[in-house]
Amino acid sequence: MASFLRSHLAFAALLVLGVALRALAVLGYRPALWFWADSFAYLSSGLDLRPLASRPSGYSLFLWLLSPLRDIQAVVIVQHLLGIGIAVLVYVMLRRRTALRGWIAALVAAPILLDAHQIQLEHLMMADLLFTFLAVAGVAILVWRPKPSVTAATAALLLLALATVTRTIGLPLIVIAAVWLLLTRAGARALVSGVAAAAVVLGGYAVWFHSAHGSYGMGGSSTWLWSRTMTFADCAKMDPAPRLTPLCPTEPRLAAPAYIWDATSPLQRVGAKREELAGEFASLAIRSQPLDFLRTGLSDALWAFEWERRVYPSPGPQSAYVFPHSAKPFPDKIASAGRTATQLTTAYQGSSGETRVVEPWAGWLRAYQEQGYLRGPFLAVILLIGLGGLFVRRWAVIPPLAAAAALLFAPPMIAAFDHRYIVPVVPLACLAAGLALGARRSAAPDVQPDQRRKVSAADQAAHS
Known part of the structure; x- marks a missing residue:
């Protein structure tokens, strides 16, 4: 046990810090932070269990599954646990697949645990955190072994399909996963099983959407x-x-x-x-x-690498994506489906979900967020390290690196640049960088049993 603790001491220390920062969020901003009016559209869909016309409703299903708790703060606590789970998954993946020292693997996972904007997104009643967890989990399962098994391929594409019905930007990740199964020669069974699992999820959602809106789709504008x-x-x-x-x-x-x-x-x-x-x-x-x-989309995407976070599209503090000094009361105007924000939150938990800022916890977190986040140039370095893995033939970097690139460049190309869209890029980029830095623990998993027998026979002949 002592040896185990020593081996993971650096990550444990970072984990304690990450948990403490999330505790400040839970104590300082009760019960949650809201994004007008998207948060309330998701909540309305979760209450009525009806797919939204303007966006996929995977997050609404998540809220519906947690509705027996009748507590919005419990929802954000679950989201914080999922955020911690992302960091744990990246760390465990690196310790399993690479020979990185524990403190280096912990350092690679640190941005996920300690980035203030990651924590803020976990505290926001929005789909992005759930999407990030599903996407990272799917990609991690895909590269858990050099050649994905049928079970791994099925689980990975199932998770990526669930990510897609949470945010449609997940669709390219399914394509990346299918290409990876072909590149690793995982076999027809793995490919067919994985694609079938994704098709069931996407097709099932399309049928549900049709039942409400009269056409097959995912929701969007x-x-x-x-x-x-x-x-x-x-x-x-x-x-x-x-x-x-x-x-x-x-x-x-x-x-x-x-x-x-x-x-x-x-x-x-x-x-x-x-x-x-x-x-x-x-x-x-x-x-x-x-x-x-x-040109327009690519130039906007490059804003992600600037030292200061660009406030876009309007000047002033980007209050939607930071922990604010104060929270405005819910307005009386309609939030979604003919109901006000107060009515929606009361229907979900029995009382209004207006954000209350509680000091000193909130103040400590605001002080931390002034500097406690991943600067754009460091994200660029992390991505470049992952890219370098291709030059040293560490092919496992391909799925997380390709997924990170897709999530970085696709939103500015088809909608607009938004720092909220950068947060899901970070854990995938960190995973790719860690896989690039660390050599495999053993080459044996890449060698099939019949090949190992041939190698063994050749060695015996060479020494006879």
Whole structure:
């Protein structure tokens, strides 16, 4: 036992610090932090058990599963435990698959345990933390062994499909997983079983969506992609049909999300067919200006590597993604499905879920968050270390590195840059970096039993 503790002492110390920071969040911000109005849309869907039209409802199902607790604070405690679980999973994975010393593996997992923005996302009633846990767990199972077994392939793709019905950005991760099964020659049974598991989850959700909305889908809005194209679209180059011209941008250009909500947005001029017309306009803009589309999305994604966190899209403190000095009371306006925020939270736990800021705990956490987060250049270094693993033929870095790249670049390409979208990138990047730094403990798992017999016979002949 003493030897075990010594071997994991560094990680245990970091784990205690991570738990303490999360305890400050639970004590200082009760019962949770809210993101208007997305949090309440998820909560409404969880209460009514009905898929949302505008976004996938995997997180709503999560809230429904926890509803017997009748406690919003219990939900965020579970989310904090999942956040700790991500760090533990990365650490255990590195100790199992590599020869890294314990303190190095602990250092690789440290950003997950100690990043203030990771902890804030765990405390927020949003889908991102659940998505991150499912995505990291799926990728970790995929690389648990050099060649995934049928059971591992099935479990991995099942988790990645669940991540996708939580946030649709998980769809590329399923493709990455399937390609990895082909690259490792895991076999037809593993590939078919994994893809079938993912298909059951995605297909089942599509059927549920159809039962509520009359069409098969995952939930989503074409207006997000349209808002992305509004930052570069040039109608002189596009030559849009007359029905699309009301959607053309005017100067000065707004930040992409502003085109969704701003009262002066062209979207407000097109009436009931806004989804159809926005989708058609976005498709035309991308086909007409593909290089502008790529340049805009990629340049925004690079903001993730800046030293200071860019406040986007508006100036001032980005209060939605930090622990605030004070919390505004719930407004009386409708939050979701004809109910106010107070009505929704009362229906879930029997009392209002308005955030209460409790000192001194909240103040200590705010002081920590001033510097206690992963700076952009360090994230770049972590990703580069993972990329370096390819040059030394440590192929296990491929799934986590590809997944991290997909989650880093896809959101700015199809919607907008948001620091909330960067948090899920970090654990996958850390996992890839750790696998790149540490050589395998043994080459034996890569050698099949019949090959080992041949090697043994060759060795005997060489020494006879």
